[in-house]
Amino acid sequence: MSLKFDFLVVGSGSAGLTYALRVAEHGTVGIITKKDRAESNTNYAQGGIATVLDSSDSFESHIQDTLVAGAGLCKTDAVEIIVKEGPDVVHDLIAKGASFTRSEKGLDLGREGGHSANRIVHAADMTGREIERVLLKQVAQHPQITVLEHHFAMELLTEHHLGKLVTRYDNDTHCYGVYALNVLEDRVEKIYAKTTLLATGGAGRVYLHTTNPDIATGDGIAMAYRAKARVANMEFIQFHPTSLAIKEADSFLISEAVRGHGAYLRNSDGERFMHLYDERLELAPRDIVARAIDDQLKKRGDTHVYLDITHIPKTDIIKHFPNIYNECLKHGIDLATNWAPVVPAAHYICGGVVTDFYGRTSIHGLFAAGEVSCTGVHGANRLASNSLLEALVFAKRAALKAVEYTQKVALEHKKFPDWDDSGTINTDEWVLVSHNLLELQQLMADYVGIVRSDLRLERAFRRTKLLYEEVESFYSRNKVSVPLCQLRNIICTAYLIIRCAMKRKESRGLHYTTDYPQTDPNQAKDTVV
Numbered sequence: 315m316s317l318k319f320d321f322l323v324v325g326s327g328s329a330g331l332t333y334a335l336r337v338a339e340h341g342t343v344g345i346i347t348k349k350d351r352a353e354s355n356t357n358y359a360q361g362g363i364a365t366v367l368d369s370s371d372s373f374e375s376h377i378q379d380t381l382v383a384g385a386g387l388c389k390t391d392a393v394e395i396i397v398k399e400g401p402d403v404v405h406d407l408i409a410k411g412a413s414f415t416r417s418e419k420g421l422d423l424g425r426e427g428g429h430s431a432n433r434i435v436h437a438a439d440m441t442g443r444e445i446e447r448v449l450l451k452q453v454a455q456h457p458q459i460t461v462l463e464h465h466f467a468m469e470l471l472t473e474h475h476l477g478k479l480v481t482r483y484d485n486d487t488h489c490y491g492v493y494a495l496n497v498l499e500d501r502v503e504k505i506y507a508k509t510t511l512l513a514t515g516g517a518g519r520v521y522l523h524t525t526n527p528d529i530a531t532g533d534g535i536a537m538a539y540r541a542k543a544r545v546a547n548m549e550f551i552q553f554h555p556t557s558l559a560i561k562e563a564d565s566f567l568i569s570e571a572v573r574g575h576g577a578y579l580r581n582s583d584g585e586r587f588m589h590l591y592d593e594r595l596e597l598a599p600r601d602i603v604a605r606a607i608d609d610q611l612k613k614r615g616d617t618h619v620y621l622d623i624t625h626i627p628k629t630d631i632i633k634h635f636p637n638i639y640n641e642c643l644k645h646g647i648d649l650a651t652n653w654a655p656v657v658p659a660a661h662y663i664c665g666g667v668v669t670d671f672y673g674r675t676s677i678h679g680l681f682a683a684g685e686v687s688c689t690g691v692h693g694a695n696r697l698a699s700n701s702l703l704e705a706l707v708f709a710k711r712a713a714l715k716a717v718e719y720t721q722k723v724a725l726e727h728k729k730f731p732d733w734d735d736s737g738t739i740n741t742d743e744w745v746l747v748s749h750n751l752l753e754l755q756q757l758m759a760d761y762v763g764i765v766r767s768d769l770r771l772e773r774a775f776r777r778t779k780l781l782y783e784e785v786e787s788f789y790s791r792n793k794v795s796v797p798l799c800q801l802r803n804i805i806c807t808a809y810l811i812i813r814c815a816m817k818r819k820e821s822r823g824l825h826y827t828t829d830y831p832q833t834d835p836n837q838a839k840d841t842v843v
């Protein structure tokens with residue numbers, strides 16, 4: 315079975331939906347998404363969108379803060395784009411019906427680490443949910459857009475599937491859509507399109523502890539890599555300093571905005587410790603705070619530190635952080651009177667599929683936007699609340715060039731073969747999928763976490779290779795399923811993270827290695843695989 319669209323969008327988070335609404339004025343749009351349409355990292359975003367809206371703030375200051383966080387690897391042009399186009403995308407969301415928190419002076423602008431001004435637009439502590447709500451509502455009303463839920467994109471359709479040898483050095487590879495698993499019907503479909511946007515989000519699930527929901531398995535990065543697109547800067551994994559350290563809470567995020575609102579970090583003796591690491595204290599950039607916590611845990615043999623906001627009135631906490639307050643309460647912690655146990659968890663991937671400033675990848679007809687992409691905005695470390703901003707701005711820009719591209723190509727498709735679905739399902743072997751997933755997540759946490767070394771990376775590399783070989787052999791014999799495809803993608807993403815980390819023989823931004831603790835000015839360049 316096959317479907318055809320002018321524009322195919324893989325993913326229904328902030329990037330995919332923004333792009334879909336733009337291109338829908340120029341042709342038919344199919345959005346495929348692997349679970350329910352709202353399930354995405356976007357939907358869980360708490361703190362907000364960083365943008366300059368206050369007269370006391372300036373574009374220069376936001377640009378400077380972003381460049382400082384990025385530790386010498388940001389592309390300044392990309393940073394200028396998101397900062398200067400930021401206010402428009404926020405006003406556009408408001409025009410679409412987004413209801414952001416207001417104060418008597420206008421929009422209430424929050425503060426987060428690394429920002430030198432209050433510039434975080436937010437909807438209490440559920441900003442992502444509000445963005446998804448508004449965008450999904452518009453999408454549902456658009457006659458040109460079809461949303462296919464429970465459709466899992468497995469592979470990009472390129473000349474490779476027509477028997478041509480495709481390499482990473484070719485400049486004439488094209489994308490014609492995807493093979494997707496229709497989960498409810500249990501069959502693989504070909505979805506043809508003149509252009510395809512990867513908006514598949516991040517890869518937090520590569521790690522054992524992550525703030526990301528379980529859709530974040532690096533599918534877009536792995537698919538693009540297999541199709542021979544260029545991928546870069548995968549070593550820069552951001553660990554959010556404050557995920558709730560309670561097993562049942564599954565690394566629930568406690569927003570940086572809580573520290574922006576005055577919360578303190580304390581060790582198990584109740585002492586504040588951030589002054590030992592950075593003069594910006596709890597509002598230092600995330601990499602510094604996460605490493606400081608890691609250092610405290612290792613030195614003291616503890617499993618968590620504490621976040622203390624008990625000095626803020628209860629009504630104020632509930633007003634600003636209703637979702638966080640309630641989630642903590644569910645686990646027996648009243649933030650007005652108790653300190654919350656917190657620990658760093660994998661949160662965001664700065665690297666991804668390399669794009670230009672219009673979302674174009676190295677494969678013709680393939681665009682990427684949002685967390686899956688590497689636009690050059692974040693460099694070696696993302697500034698808080700810059701990712702929703704990047705997703706919204708670059709999705710809008712990608713739409714411009716996708717429309718142009720689509721107008722130039724005809725919707726005549728080469729005859730791609732049907733997916734060979736002849737494998738068997740051997741239920742006895744399925745334990746391999748869950749076992750290997752856990753093993754991979756554990757080894758990434760142990761060897762490729764906040765602090766790395768050559769020895770740890772080599773160990774991780776050897777073990778990942780074994781897992782890769784085992785899973786590829788299993789994949790070639792078995793029918794495809796979502797857990798199996800996700801495991802392959804997680805292994806591929808882990809491999810790319812390790813490879814990039816091994817290439818970088820210095821410490822910079824989010825990549826810290828005990829073998830090369832200094833930053834080396836000669837290595838101020840992207841790690842392209």
Ligand code: FAD
Nearest residue numbers: 325326327328329348355356361362467515684685699702
């Ligand atoms: P997502 O929103 O993750 O959407 C990806 C979509 O792709 C989903 O619909 C998913 O189901 C789909 N998908 C994935 N793989 C496939 C496949 N194989 N086939 C079909 N569909 C697929 N950033 C900020 O700027 N501010 C914040 O306050 C903030 N808070 C955050 C809080 C949390 C808890 C988390 C996890 C992240 C936060 N971030 C924040 C980061 C930010 O939310 C994400 O970077 C951003 O939302 C990514 O948007 P996206 O559209 O690229 O991807």
Ligand code: SIN
Nearest residue numbers: 360361569570698699
């Ligand atoms: C948070 O609210 O702390 C998350 C913000 C972000 O990831 O940008």
